[in-house]
Amino acid sequence: MAINWFPGHMHKARKEIKKVMSDVDVVIELLDARIPFSSSNPLVGNLRGEKPVIKLLNKADLADPKVTEAWQAHLEKDNAVKSLALSATADGKIKMIANLCRKLAPHKVDSDKGISAMIMGIPNVGKSTLINSLAGKTIAKVGNEPAVTKRQQKIKLDNGITLSDTPGILWPKLEPATCGYRLASTGAVKDTAMEYEDVAWECLKEFRVLYPNALKDRYGLSEFGSDEYELLEFIGKKRGCLKSGGVVDVHQAATIFLQDLRSGKLGRVTLETPKMMEAEMAEFRAMLEAKREQEELAKKEKEDRSGKRTS
Known part of the structure; x- marks a missing residue:
């Protein structure tokens, strides 16, 4: 999303x-x-x-x-x-x-x-x-x-x-997508414009690599699971976010995680470094260039087909 x-x-x-x-x-x-x-x-x-x-x-x-x-x-x-x-x-x-x-x-x-x-x-x-x-x-x-x-x-x-x-201004399209998720995770985007689960999953991808001990200490975790969804379920279990039948309320778990991040309860953390962002932007620019080339190729093929039909 x-x-x-x-x-x-x-x-x-x-x-x-x-x-x-x-x-x-x-x-x-x-x-x-x-x-x-x-x-x-x-x-x-x-x-x-x-x-x-x-x-x-x-x-x-x-x-x-x-x-x-x-x-x-x-x-x-x-x-x-x-x-x-x-x-x-x-x-x-x-x-x-x-x-x-x-x-x-x-x-x-x-x-x-x-x-x-x-x-x-x-x-x-x-x-x-x-x-x-x-x-x-x-x-x-x-x-x-x-x-x-x-x-x-x-x-x-x-x-x-x-x-x-001046009023706080965002830009019309938050790209790359990871920037949008980071902005949402720290509270720059209204909650009504985001899905808590999606933002928490994206944030946990970086968090489990950058600050694994912060997660272990805050939630008493001994393992992180195979992916971010399972990690969020572990957090939910530790925090008692359970529905009837013992099913984890993932939305509530995501809310707790993001509130902990915003309030500093997970410690002093930074979600991006200069080197990390240089690499991310290089990848993003390469993706845009590849997309532009594909669009130009599709346009040329369309023009070629149109020319054949009229000849």
């Missing part, structure tokens, strides 16, 4: 962001430190052009610290990018964001207009919480579900920086 979720307000937000981007000095893109690649919206790169960007790896307290370091080194290979790992809910590093803005827009430091920074990111990545922390008061509405912010708003900070908050 492919996961796609692009509400109407996201399309509207994209158009509005494009209109005002010329007035922005620095883009602040919030990423989920557990899935830095999958939570990086390709539309952000298209919209910002050559504007400098601060990539904040939020929820770093839930992510694997060694993998987070690897992602920061990978991201900063681009000279226009600065990165910072933090937790928007409670982190002294939040004060460092203003300093990074000044470094990336030195020509605006002493300007009467100050620095204009736009915060962008996928839904439910913590933008509103970060803005409230930067402002030192509750300005942006916060909710533990995606798509709480529906429109742009500007917030003037005491340090000469004006923030533009």
Whole structure:
């Protein structure tokens, strides 16, 4: 099952962001430190052009610290990018964001207009919480579900920086499919747009390889079974997710697993590494190229058959 979720307000937000981007000095893109690649919206790169960007790896307290370091080194290979790992809910590093803005827009430091920074990111990545922390008061509405912010708003900070908050936007088609599943597993996609069992199965494929001990410790497992479905059944049995007749309620087991992942009860985990995503994207691009060649060949064969019929 492919996961796609692009509400109407996201399309509207994209158009509005494009209109005002010329007035922005620095883009602040919030990423989920557990899935830095999958939570990086390709539309952000298209919209910002050559504007400098601060990539904040939020929820770093839930992510694997060694993998987070690897992602920061990978991201900063681009000279226009600065990165910072933090937790928007409670982190002294939040004060460092203003300093990074000044470094990336030195020509605006002493300007009467100050620095204009736009915060962008996928839904439910913590933008509103970060803005409230930067402002030192509750300005942006916060909710533990995606798509709480529906429109742009500007917030003037005491340090000469004006923030533009934008709604969390996904892109119309979440590809490759694995990115869609990772986004769903961390809560960036509304639950009504996903099947819990499908998302849990896909997530467990990676989890049993990357963090097998986390599964063993959390659910008291001694074995994982032959596939993800059997592993989910084991989790369900350990958590008492049983229907009449002793049948495992796989949906309930999937819900428990995903809630444990999102809340950090499975420990500090990251579901993708830079090397892993480079390999995955190379495979995805090769698949697209093969599909394009097949479509061109089918088109040519159709044209040849049509030409024979008319001759």
